[in-house]
Amino acid sequence: MTVSEARAALPEVLNRVADGEEITITRHGHPVAVIVRPDVLRSRSRAADLLDEAERLNEMLREAEKMPLSTGGISAEYAEELIAEIREGRDSR
Numbered sequence: 001m002t003v004s005e006a007r008a009a010l011p012e013v014l015n016r017v018a019d020g021e022e023i024t025i026t027r028h029g030h031p032v033a034v035i036v037r038p039d040v041l042r043s044r045s046r047a048a049d050l051l052d053e054a055e056r057l058n059e060m061l062r063e064a065e066k067m068p069l070s071t072g073g074i075s076a077e078y079a080e081e082l083i084a085e086i087r088e089g090r091d092s093r
Helices: 003-008 010-018 038-065 076-091
Strands: 023-027 030-035
Touching (some): 010 023
8 A cells, every 4th residue: 555545545544454454555666664453563572572582592502502411410418408408498487
């Protein structure tokens, strides 16, 4: 839809957008704007944020794969001490 068409039919454009349609406004044949409902815009923004976070996590996993695994750990005795401390703290509440 051209700028002139959108200007002349703004109430109709708003009704179409409210019904879920996306309207692309063009100037000299080139897209310059897209009119969408606010909830659509927010959900796309949230989706983009989630995809960015997933990519960051994926990169962290790729980096972690390059590191050797630790074969150490804690002793059974130390694990039992930690469990006892946690239980003591929990039970003292």
